Amino acid sequence: MRSVTVTPIDGWSPDQYERFRSERQQPFDDLLTLCHPVEGGRIVDLGCGTGDLTRILHEEMGAAETVGIDSSPAMLARAQADFADVPGLSFAQGDIATWLDEGLDLVFANASLQWIDDHLNLLARMRTALGADGQLAFQVPANFRHPSHVLAHAVANESPFIDALYGDVPEDRGRFVLSPELYADLLYELGAKDQVVRMEVYGHELESTGEVVEWVMGTLLTPYRKRLSPELFDEFVERYRERLIEELGEREPYFYGFRRILCWARFG
Numbered sequence: 650m651r652s653v654t655v656t657p658i659d660g661w662s663p664d665q666y667e668r669f670r671s672e673r674q675q676p677f678d679d680l681l682t683l684c685h686p687v688e689g690g691r692i693v694d695l696g697c698g699t700g701d702l703t704r705i706l707h708e709e710m711g712a713a714e715t716v717g718i719d720s721s722p723a724m725l726a727r728a729q730a731d732f733a734d735v736p737g738l739s740f741a742q743g744d745i746a747t748w749l750d751e752g753l754d755l756v757f758a759n760a761s762l763q764w765i766d767d768h769l770n771l772l773a774r775m776r777t778a779l780g781a782d783g784q785l786a787f788q789v790p791a792n793f794r795h796p797s798h799v800l801a802h803a804v805a806n807e808s809p810f811i812d813a814l815y816g817d818v819p820e821d822r823g824r825f826v827l828s829p830e831l832y833a834d835l836l837y838e839l840g841a842k843d844q845v846v847r848m849e850v851y852g853h854e855l856e857s858t859g860e861v862v863e864w865v866m867g868t869l870l871t872p873y874r875k876r877l878s879p880e881l882f883d884e885f886v887e888r889y890r891e892r893l894i895e896e897l898g899e900r901e902p903y904f905y906g907f908r909r910i911l912c913w914a915r916f917g
């Protein structure tokens with residue numbers, strides 16, 4: 650297995666994202682536990698990122714073919730460099746917002762659908778990609794009211810950032826993530842025979858409050874990294890750190906409680 654370092658021109662940095670690999674894997678493991686094996690079947694992993702969890706998904710489910718789809722060249726380059734030689738596993742660039750397929754045994758998405766706007770249509774499209782007895786499984790963060798999220802938006806509205814963003818502040822993704830009961834309703838309306846939908850709080854003991862900044866740099870702050878110059882992005886992060894510590898206090902360790910919604914459904 651070899652690794653490459655890729656400049657995060659698209660905002661996503663594989664190294665930054667993987668700093669909290671074990672914490673990020675916990676909800677993935679829980680979602681995987683809900684899925685039934687698809688021996689010899691076909692899987693798609695939407696928003697596969699660096700591909701390490703896609704490989705586990707592929708092997709644990711016993712699939713013949715698993716394709717990881719991601720829009721980020723940097724994340725895909727890491728996935729391809731590390732896992733291109735795993736039989737049946739491949740990666741392709743694509744946009745979840747327009748992605749289509751058919752006859753799949755499992756459509757899986759861990760921590761990626763929050764980047765897509767219209768979940769009603771998205772779930773309907775994911776459903777049409779399934780074959781007989783197909784499964785749909787996804788996990789989305791639901792932590793949008795935590796100061797770590799709220800403050801990113803607040804700092805973006807301060808000068809000089811708001812001017813550099815020309816008023817085009819990255820949207821609060823919490824607007825697009827639905828409630829657990831709405832996901833359950835939608836899955837039912839789409840014809841789910843069985844389903845599990847649950848909200849869970851994952852408690853992470855980070856070394857200090859400042860580590861929250863490192864955490865969000867791997868995900869939430871990616872649209873800011875993409876839109877601001879490197880110098881202004883650094884300034885943005887420092888201002889964000891200052892406000893976060895003001896709000897949460899300088900704590901060592903810091904307990905980061907992170908709400909997530911897990912959904913699994915099986916169709917006829």
Ligand SMILES: C[S@@+](CC[C@H](N)C(=O)[O-])C[C@H]1O[C@@H](n2cnc3c(N)ncnc32)[C@H](O)[C@@H]1O
Pocket residue numbers: 661673677695696697698699702718719720721724743744745746758759760761764765868
């Ligand atoms: C938080 S990471 C999750 C990665 C992986 N699923 C995991 O659990 O480690 C979100 C991924 O979604 C990808 N992504 C965001 N928007 C996307 C889109 N519209 N189409 C495809 N991939 C997208 C990002 O590039 C990133 O790799």
